[in-house]
Amino acid sequence: MSRYFVTGTDTDAGKTFVSAALLASARRQGRTTLGLKPVAAGCERVGGMLRNIDALLLQAQSFPPVDYATVNPVALEPAIAPHLAAQRAGVQVCLDDLERMLQRILDARPEDTILIEGAGGWRVPLNAEEDLSGLAVRLELPVILVVGMRLGCISHARLTLEAIRAEGLRVTGWVANQIDPNMREYEANLETLHRCLDAPFLGAIPWLGDTSAESSNLSELQAKAAQAAEYLSGL
Known part of the structure; x- marks a missing residue:
């Protein structure tokens, strides 16, 4: 059984999309899969229940x-930082509670490949005192880093990699996800990342069209994730 925490260089780096593609790749290898998004902000009410399209994509995979x-035990409606969304909803989200919830889920799930997605970047706050990345630390999960390929990604990627390792965690690998179709010097930036990131390279996903939740529906995202899986190596 393989379990990983997926983080990104920033919000909208494509963590969910890459996670879905990795799960699709694992399915092609005949593995059972589970995608988890413990905390999701930006949920919409569907039939009186809060639902997040990123979590729905992981559920579908x-x-x-x-x-x-x-898949998503903590669903928050405002599309803002998790700690602010929790404040606005009048709820307290802490690592102790998340760890207990996740541990129960993990203990009960025998899937071959389990991906647990964070929110935003590595240092996104969960509350006034804790970061969501603390969940990966507590569960001692190896980390997959999604690099959103756009201007500024080299520094973001290097700093994130350093922060992950400073927590004593192993980086399983990194994925380059092209989120800006007009990024200048894309190949040169990718080459620089190869030189600067001392971690396994899991693949580069080219621009496959807009994969943001705001402009894609679930079926479109599933199809694009299946296409993206072709560019990734197995976990």
């Missing part, structure tokens, strides 16, 4: 099928 509450 999970096999055997799993219920939504397992």
Whole structure:
């Protein structure tokens, strides 16, 4: 059984999209899969229940099928930073509670490949005193870094890699995800990342069209994730 924490260089780096592609790749290898997004902000009410399209995409890539509450136990409506969304919702989210919830889920799930997605970048706050990345530290999870390929990504990627390792965690690898189709010197930037990031390279996903939740529906995202899987090496 392989379990990983997925983080990104920033918000909108493509963590969910890459996670879905990695899960699709694992399915092609005949593995069972589970995608988790413990905390999701930016949820919409569907039939009176809060649902997040990123979590729905991870749910769709999970096999055997799993219920939504397992994938996303903490659903917050405002599309803002998690700690601010929790404040606005009048709820307290802390690492102790998340760790207990996640540990129960992990203990009950026998899937071959399990990906646990963070929110925003590595240092996104969970509350006034804790970062969401502390969940990866507590569960001692190896980390997959998604580099959103746009101007500024080299510094963001290097700093994130340093921060992950400063927490004593192993970096399983990094993925280059092209989120800006007009990025200047894309190949040169990718070459620089290869030289600067001392971690395994899992693949580069080219621009496959807009994969943001705001401009894509679930079926489109599933199709694009399946296409992106072709550019990734297995975990």
